[in-house]
Amino acid sequence: MLDVQNITKIFLKGTPNAHTALDDLSLHLDDGDFVTVIGSNGAGKSTLFNAIAGTFFCDSGRIVLDGENITYQKEHLRAKSVGRIFQDPMKGTAPELTVAENLSLAYAKATRNLFSFALRKKDTEFFRTRLAALDMGLEDRMHTKMGQLSGGQRQAVTLLMSTMVTPKLLLLDEHTAALDPVTAQKVLDITKTVVSENRITTMMITHNISQALHTGNRTIMLSGGKIVLDLQGEAREKLTIHALMELYREKSGKLLDNDRMLLSDMESPPTSEI
Ligand SMILES: Nc1ncnc2c1ncn2[C@@H]1O[C@H](COP(=O)(O)OP(=O)(O)O)[C@@H](O)[C@H]1O
Numbered sequence: 001m002l003d004v005q006n007i008t009k010i011f012l013k014g015t016p017n018a019h020t021a022l023d024d025l026s027l028h029l030d031d032g033d034f035v036t037v038i039g040s041n042g043a044g045k046s047t048l049f050n051a052i053a054g055t056f057f058c059d060s061g062r063i064v065l066d067g068e069n070i071t072y073q074k075e076h077l078r079a080k081s082v083g084r085i086f087q088d089p090m091k092g093t094a095p096e097l098t099v100a101e102n103l104s105l106a107y108a109k110a111t112r113n114l115f116s117f118a119l120r121k122k123d124t125e126f127f128r129t130r131l132a133a134l135d136m137g138l139e140d141r142m143h144t145k146m147g148q149l150s151g152g153q154r155q156a157v158t159l160l161m162s163t164m165v166t167p168k169l170l171l172l173d174e175h176t177a178a179l180d181p182v183t184a185q186k187v188l189d190i191t192k193t194v195v196s197e198n199r200i201t202t203m204m205i206t207h208n209i210s211q212a213l214h215t216g217n218r219t220i221m222l223s224g225g226k227i228v229l230d231l232q233g234e235a236r237e238k239l240t241i242h243a244l245m246e247l248y249r250e251k252s253g254k255l256l257d258n259d260r261m262l263l264s265d266m267e268s269p270p271t272s273e274i
């Protein structure tokens, strides 16, 4: 499904501040893979997503999606087959437009039929059904401006917008990190449902190690722009959170910078940190 072959990305190339964010990285994803991505800040996780989504072209290497060489395909063309959700719930939506208008716009973009932007009754019904399935009371807020929804509601709508026309690949960049724990869990549950119902090949960056091990079928770990660990099957199932963190230390020579946050599933952090 996705073949990333030996990609390298150097920021500020040719300057004293040159930084190799992706270092000869290769990755193959099978159809329907749901891969969680972990690694400390600056490891290159978002840069990997940017490379796949076409935010920039890499300095070397090749990217093939579903048999098509997209290495030099422009971002807006890839957007049709690559869905993306970011940490910031405001990103990717128009706050001044209503929920229905945002959905309509996303639908028109994905189908490349810009004339369908005008809301039709049958579209409204279709959106209402999809919103109701999220179980967040959004079907009654279709005419509310996006900017007035809660963070969790916005992420749920964004997820719907990205998957209304099934993408070949869905990239989730810490899309639950800005939400409170209960809402984050809800958005994660919705994500799992949408991904499995539509069999979408998915990559999800997360800072939560437990979430990484218990979501999807495979976990990769990045450090210094390289994949230092790739876990699936029995090896992944058997791995404890502590063992994974230990492996990270071994492979990258450093601590996961937010170890304490990662452990928050097991040990309640002091209230002041929540
Ligand atoms: N547009 C950019 N220009 C310069 N440096 C960048 C840019 N984007 C990312 N970097 C650098 O590349 C490295 C990897 O960043 P990133 O992929 O965002 O890390 P993370 O794993 O936390 O998502 C970091 O050192 C970051 O500062």
Ligand SMILES: [Mg+2]
Pocket: 045, 046, 047
């Ligand atoms: Mg990042």
